[in-house]
Amino acid sequence: MLSRFNGYSGDSELDEATRNLIERREQTLAPSYNLFYSQPVEVASSAGAYLVGPDGTRYLDMYNNIPAVGHANPRVAKAVYDQMRVLNTHTRYLYPSLADFGQRLLGTMPTELDRLFLTNSGSEANDLAVRVARAATSAQGVIVTAAAYHGSAGYADAISPISRVATPGNDPEWLRVVPAPDPYREGPEAAARFAADVGAAALDLERAGYGLAAFFADMILSTDGVIPSPTSLFSQVAVVVHSHGGLFVADEVQSGFGRLGDGLWGFTRHGLTPDLVTMGKPMGNGFPVAGLAGRREVFAAFGKRASYFNTFGGSPVAVAAASAVLDEIEDRELISRSKTLGARLEDGIRRISDVDSSIGDVRGAGLFVAVEYVTDKDEKTPNTARALEVVARHRDRGVLISNTGAANNSLKIRPPLVIDEAGIDHFLEVFAEISAERK
Secondary structure, eight states, rough: OSSSSSBBBBOOOOOHHHHHHHHHHHHHHTTTOOSSOOOSOOOOOETTTEEEOSOOOOOEEOOOOOOOOTTTHHHHHHHHHHHHHHHHOOOTTTHHHHHHHHHHHHHSSSSTTEEEEEESOOOHHHHHHHHHHHHHHSOOOEETTTOOOOOHHHHHOOOGEEEEETTTTTTOTTTEEEOOOOHHOOOOOOGHHHHHHHHHHHHHHHHHHEEEEEEEEETOOOGOOOOOOOOHHHHHHHHHHHHHHHHEEOOOOTTTTHHHHHHHHGGGTTTTTSSSEEEEEGGGGSOOEEEEEEOOOHHHHHHOOOOOOOSTTTOHHHHHHHHHHHHHHTTTTTHHHHHHHHHHHHHHHHHHHHTTTTTEEEESSSSEEEEEEEETTTTTTTEEEEEEEHHHHHHTTEEEEEEEEEOOOOOOOOOOOOOHHHHHHHHHHHHHHHTTTOO
């Protein structure tokens, strides 16, 4: 999702070639398209954890989670190329690779999650999850966190209040939003308060006649500011959700495929077996393949009402890409590397934060780290301006990050899983330089 504040505004000093390209883009695309950074980055090629500009400038990518196993991954590219030359069709024909991949993917989850839909995107998976939950529960209501982002299409957009930040109050009548837990400010009471708020929202939906169909949560609450702990958080909420007849939906679009360093899925860290799990394009390293996993009995009611069909969700090329991604994760031991390199990254940031009085908190899991900026460490007042400044200064030094959170005052640091020690250390060097400038 594009940062709400850290984008091109049209008033920057740009070279003529860049300005001309922007103008051609604006003359072609709808006005809702946006660009990152006040000085937009033009890219021509990529490899691993790097994007490369047309002039050869290399940018260390510390932000993009979709190319999970690296930009232009050779194994994924070869799998897609080879399969495209043989067969690409839809799932109403028989071909063994679809069943092979489905069994392999479900084999990474708890045994209760035994059925799978394959889609083109995480947005589509979350849209479908709303429909499935409503069919399974005969209820309509959904609960999400206040800065949640679950996609850009249909119901996925409807349950993404952060996409309406410029027009507050326009949430659907059947949606309830609750403040995300904030352990940095609330301390150990955060989890209990969060669970209580979810319960109150469920009661409100029942009083309004909607009932509770589902609670959705990104397993690291990425757009709420990146909240990796406490790891008991979601299991408490699941008890509340189930007591009201709803389903717990784990959105793994950003947290899944080994990023958090404890198994393939973020819900594993929470000791939780969700009712539904949604996945996004990291499944195919950016190739349009994603999915929705769940229990057979949860899917049964939806199956009686609809015959789901997706032309290229689960096509031979899609499952070739997704299979290659799982091969890369396993063969290169990327889950354990995520844990090890994530610790190196987070520990390094913590040491550097001592010289920057504007850093209030550092938190993360695996290769998903947030740095929160405040104007006052005692009051913990969000410092959005500083976070935006730090993002821009990293871009100027060839390092790409973004910001997140309800106040947009936290850095979001989330590199491809194939980043190496040299890449981590280069980021820490740049981060140290920028932090020292504040001393």
